[in-house]
Amino acid sequence: MTLTASPDLTAAGTGQLAVNLDGVVKRFGAVTAVDGIDLRIRPGEVVALLGPNGAGKTTTVDMLLGLSRPTEGTARVYGRPPHEAVALGLVSAVMQTGGLLKDYTVEETVRLTAALFGRPRTAVAGALQRAGIADIGDRLVGKCSGGQQQRLRFAMALLPDPELLILDEPTTGMDVGGRREFWDAIRTDAQGGRTVIFATHYLEEADAYADRIVLVRRGRIVADGTAAQVKALAAGRTVRATLPGAELADLTRIPGVDSSEVRGDTVYLHGRDTDEIARHLLTRTGARDLEITSRNLEDAFLTLTADEETPA
Numbered sequence: 628m629t630l631t632a633s634p635d636l637t638a639a640g641t642g643q644l645a646v647n648l649d650g651v652v653k654r655f656g657a658v659t660a661v662d663g664i665d666l667r668i669r670p671g672e673v674v675a676l677l678g679p680n681g682a683g684k685t686t687t688v689d690m691l692l693g694l695s696r697p698t699e700g701t702a703r704v705y706g707r708p709p710h711e712a713v714a715l716g717l718v719s720a721v722m723q724t725g726g727l728l729k730d731y732t733v734e735e736t737v738r739l740t741a742a743l744f745g746r747p748r749t750a751v752a753g754a755l756q757r758a759g760i761a762d763i764g765d766r767l768v769g770k771c772s773g774g775q776q777q778r779l780r781f782a783m784a785l786l787p788d789p790e791l792l793i794l795d796e797p798t799t800g801m802d803v804g805g806r807r808e809f810w811d812a813i814r815t816d817a818q819g820g821r822t823v824i825f826a827t828h829y830l831e832e833a834d835a836y837a838d839r840i841v842l843v844r845r846g847r848i849v850a851d852g853t854a855a856q857v858k859a860l861a862a863g864r865t866v867r868a869t870l871p872g873a874e875l876a877d878l879t880r881i882p883g884v885d886s887s888e889v890r891g892d893t894v895y896l897h898g899r900d901t902d903e904i905a906r907h908l909l910t911r912t913g914a915r916d917l918e919i920t921s922r923n924l925e926d927a928f929l930t931l932t933a934d935e936e937t938p939a
């Protein structure tokens with residue numbers, strides 16, 4: 628199955644860039660984890676990298692954090708190679724696990740981190756406050772919930788006052804309440820202008836907390852737009868028709884088509900104005916047996932990110 632995102636959703640803006648990935652490919656031996664990603668993120672954007680397991684999200688995040696280098700292409704963060712941006716404190720990360728000692732209190736943990744990285748003590752109270760954990764400063768880390776531990780990692784990441792915060796699937800395993808409190812803290816902080824990139828496979832999380840959703844499948848971007856644009860793309864309908872010998876490239880050019888798919892003699896055309904698509908098919912092509920169906924957000928996400936072998 629092949630799907631194409633509508634061109635207006637893939638257009639990148641101009642201006643000073645927080646992140647600039649240009650033709651980035653990452654291979655691990657025979658495995659191509661990232662297969663040609665171009666991504667431009669402006670300062671202050673809150674961006675979700677959304678995709679199923681194995682889509683290449685963590686590999687992309689690792690390159691943005693300078694933990695690995697692209698096999699091809701270039702990665703720049705605030706105009707610099709990522710490892711330099713990290714060393715300068717321009718970027719920090721909230722990872723999913725690790726890095727916490729359970730016998731320290733919340734506040735001691737942040738103080739210790741500040742001391743280790745030469746951050747001023749005055750930054751500690753502010754970081755606890757911004758992460759929404761100032762009231763549990765004397766709680767032992769081992770007694771904190773999963774959500775509180777993530778907000779503690781968030782507080783630690785805030786110490787250098789980074790321009791860009793990167794979160795790799797930060798709420799995996801958290802309950803609904805913990806996730807909400809965690810994201811409320813991130814959102815409130817981002818209102819101050821910090822750039823935030825988070826990887827997730829929770830569609831609702833991307834929808835609720837990102838200004839922009841970048842859908843990744845098999846190491847490629849398959850859709851890129853504001854949450855509202857991707858939602859509109861996802862909220863469209865599908866025209867199914869029998870059209871032997873159809874070429875994907877021709878289908879994608881039909882007015883109103885956002886994405887298309889060919890399976891044998893059957894074509895699937897997805898778009899917002901399915902009447903227009905149906906009219907075109909009936910008047911300009913030999914299509915027959917038309918059927919129009921609605922898709923919900925979840926279906927659309929699965930379709931956009933499904934593997935080639937998986938029927939949509």
Ligand SMILES: Nc1ncnc2c1ncn2[C@@H]1O[C@H](COP(=O)(O)OP(=O)(O)OP(=O)(O)O)[C@@H](O)[C@H]1O
Nearest residue numbers: 655658660678679680681682683684685686687828
């Ligand atoms: N160090 C590595 N060596 C070999 N293959 C790797 C390595 N790291 C990642 N991969 C492969 O690259 C692909 C992308 O993996 P990646 O972890 O980036 O995906 P992801 O979107 O973050 O998935 P998940 O949601 O499961 O974390 C997968 O097929 C994975 O098995």
